[in-house]
Amino acid sequence: MSGKTLFDRIWDAHVVRSVTGGPDVLYIDRHYIHEVTSPQAFSGLRERGISVLRPGRTIATADHNIPTLNQHLPIADPVSRNQVETLEENCRTGGIKYFGMGDPGNGIVHVTGPEQGYTLPGMTIVCGDSHTSTHGAFGTIAFGIGTSEVEMVLATQCLLQSRPKQMRITVKGKLREGVTSKDLILYIIASLGTGGATGYFVEYAGEAVRRLSMESRMTVCNMSIEMGARGGLIAPDEVTFNWLAQIPSVSENREFARLVHEWHSLRSDRGAHFDREVTFDASEVPPMITYGTSPGMGMAVDGTIPTPEESASSAQSASGSYLKSLDYMGFKPGMRLLGHPIDYVFLGSCTNGRIEDLRLFTEAVAGKKKAAGVTALIVPGSQQVARQAEREGLTETLRLAGFEMRQPGCSSCLAMNEDKIPAGKYAVSTSNRNFEGRQGPGARTLLAGPLVAAAAAITGRITDPRELNWLQ
Amino acid sequence: MKREEFTILESTAVPLPLANIDTDQIIPARFLSATVREGFGEKLFRDWRFDGEGKPIPGFVLNRPEFRGEILITGSNFGCGSSREHAVWAITGHGFRAVVSDSFADIFMNNALNNGLLTVTVTPEFLAQLTELVAARPGTMLRIDLPEQVISVPGAGLSSGFPVNPFRKECLIRGLDNIDYLLSMKDEILAFEKSRQS
Numbered sequence: 001m002s003g004k005t006l007f008d009r010i011w012d013a014h015v016v017r018s019v020t021g022g023p024d025v026l027y028i029d030r031h032y033i034h035e036v037t038s039p040q041a042f043s044g045l046r047e048r049g050i051s052v053l054r055p056g057r058t059i060a061t062a063d064h065n066i067p068t069l070n071q072h073l074p075i076a077d078p079v080s081r082n083q084v085e086t087l088e089e090n091c092r093t094g095g096i097k098y099f100g101m102g103d104p105g106n107g108i109v110h111v112t113g114p115e116q117g118y119t120l121p122g123m124t125i126v127c128g129d130s131h132t133s134t135h136g137a138f139g140t141i142a143f144g145i146g147t148s149e150v151e152m153v154l155a156t157q158c159l160l161q162s163r164p165k166q167m168r169i170t171v172k173g174k175l176r177e178g179v180t181s182k183d184l185i186l187y188i189i190a191s192l193g194t195g196g197a198t199g200y201f202v203e204y205a206g207e208a209v210r211r212l213s214m215e216s217r218m219t220v221c222n223m224s225i226e227m228g229a230r231g232g233l234i235a236p237d238e239v240t241f242n243w244l245a246q247i248p249s250v251s252e253n254r255e256f257a258r259l260v261h262e263w264h265s266l267r268s269d270r271g272a273h274f275d276r277e278v279t280f281d282a283s284e285v286p287p288m289i290t291y292g293t294s295p296g297m298g299m300a301v302d303g304t305i306p307t308p309e310e311s312a313s314s315a316q317s318a319s320g321s322y323l324k325s326l327d328y329m330g331f332k333p334g335m336r337l338l339g340h341p342i343d344y345v346f347l348g349s350c351t352n353g354r355i356e357d358l359r360l361f362t363e364a365v366a367g368k369k370k371a372a373g374v375t376a377l378i379v380p381g382s383q384q385v386a387r388q389a390e391r392e393g394l395t396e397t398l399r400l401a402g403f404e405m406r407q408p409g410c411s412s413c414l415a416m417n418e419d420k421i422p423a424g425k426y427a428v429s430t431s432n433r434n435f436e437g438r439q440g441p442g443a444r445t446l447l448a449g450p451l452v453a454a455a456a457a458i459t460g461r462i463t464d465p466r467e468l469n470w471l472q
Numbered sequence: 473m474k475r476e477e478f479t480i481l482e483s484t485a486v487p488l489p490l491a492n493i494d495t496d497q498i499i500p501a502r503f504l505s506a507t508v509r510e511g512f513g514e515k516l517f518r519d520w521r522f523d524g525e526g527k528p529i530p531g532f533v534l535n536r537p538e539f540r541g542e543i544l545i546t547g548s549n550f551g552c553g554s555s556r557e558h559a560v561w562a563i564t565g566h567g568f569r570a571v572v573s574d575s576f577a578d579i580f581m582n583n584a585l586n587n588g589l590l591t592v593t594v595t596p597e598f599l600a601q602l603t604e605l606v607a608a609r610p611g612t613m614l615r616i617d618l619p620e621q622v623i624s625v626p627g628a629g630l631s632s633g634f635p636v637n638p639f640r641k642e643c644l645i646r647g648l649d650n651i652d653y654l655l656s657m658k659d660e661i662l663a664f665e666k667s668r669q670s
Binding site for chain 2 (some may be wrong): 008016017019020021022023025027031036037038040043044047048050053064065077079080086094128129130143144145146147148149151152156157158160162164169171195198199225228230294320321324377406414416423430433436437438
């Protein structure tokens, strides 16, 4: 007898029609949109002469191309400004709730959605952004879509989707001191490879996952796409319900108690079938850093860059892509990165731009000074995160340590705005992608968690954060 | 809206045998601020194709006049990373109608099929043979037969089947648009919404 997985449970409750030999027609509860991947979808609707079917289910924010300084001024770049104004206009005519630049509810779509209570357990959630998997932390089926699919959802509140295979990643034990959820997910991706979960939806389970805060769970689910997974989700529990209870719009709902009761059933049955099961031991996870141009090229911060033969992804080595990647980074197999000088540090993004990330980073740099040669971009994930950081005194502690807090946005994660890393420069970045040119043409990105980033910001070199207390 | 029908494609091909080509390489983020679908073809692989001053980089395959065609042959996990459909618009804008690999990223594949760009998934062995052949003999004609689900090199006796979801195949062959399909289901969608409220 095999039971249902959490994924099955949510998926099955949203199937409007199963197409014979084809994808299912899946109903979408929550649709997030932003300025970059939505304009062509709205023009598609206009060409068809139709309007948005369920405007109340779509929430819009401007985040990808907005500046992180002087947000009170109009966006200087005319093309970016036009794109944001187009979103605003499309939301106005479409009757869609819009959080524009400078609005108290503005920020990165995957940070603001959960904090405002728009993401709730059991939902199907999509957005024209691959990091939509973030919302899976609440026990949702959440995944990224393309613009044609954004148009589909606006037009019909449904998507045509093939049911993916399912993988369960169980993480036993406890993470060690100085090791973050970002290190955990970088470790998992390095083990499975950049395409290691392609075709799968992942459920994260096990003691180490249960112990994670909501912010940390979001970081883990966020990067599911970096191993090719369609998405990642975690069964909701008391951590989830307590987090949601802090959001007035959620807890003040008269149905809240009944909903929590229902959400308790959102879990995989004992004996439910997964197409693939993988287990990790949390105590083996070190502080991580990436050395190449795909997120799977990660290692312990004090590790040695593998040779092509030792590299986890055989496809990479087979085609010479692995060495091309190291060449771009200015690294060689067998090199150690500890002590390697760096030029930039970026704390932020939908991966590590939440209050917990700012707290970790601030705690690590408190009472120390930023290294003179390092340019640091500290970018809160949302206006709410920025306000909370101010209230908690993090902003001031950071200022005393030589760090200036920017205004919220996607910023240097994809460098659509001015926050670009110059060619050839090394950036320790808490974002999610180290692709060639991701942070600016020629930029060299080393992905890491907030503690490794903090240690690099203070020393100007790649440093094991567990050594940081010994400095000064 | 009617789309171009895809049945049989006969064309020369362009080999780009790198693994994990992400959508940031296909179309860098700084070109995503446009609000239309057109104009991305000239930015395809921008930073591999042109230097900082916009001059063509001679060794890159799209700058080599001997390699032309409507088929792109590439490496594993093609189209990974960002969900940007602009990557597909850049590929089709450049004139490609099919991409051949041994694996594609999920979102990229959906985006491709939604735009009539056929993704042809073959075995790693066949991909290696095909890449080698085309790289050694530019101008080799390939034939992709979607109704039969066969990709072949008629002149070299090389051929392979490839899988396609039957629904997707039907849509491609008849040039059908998925949104029209969903719009035709409107009553069923409304009934579904109603059933969940009760």
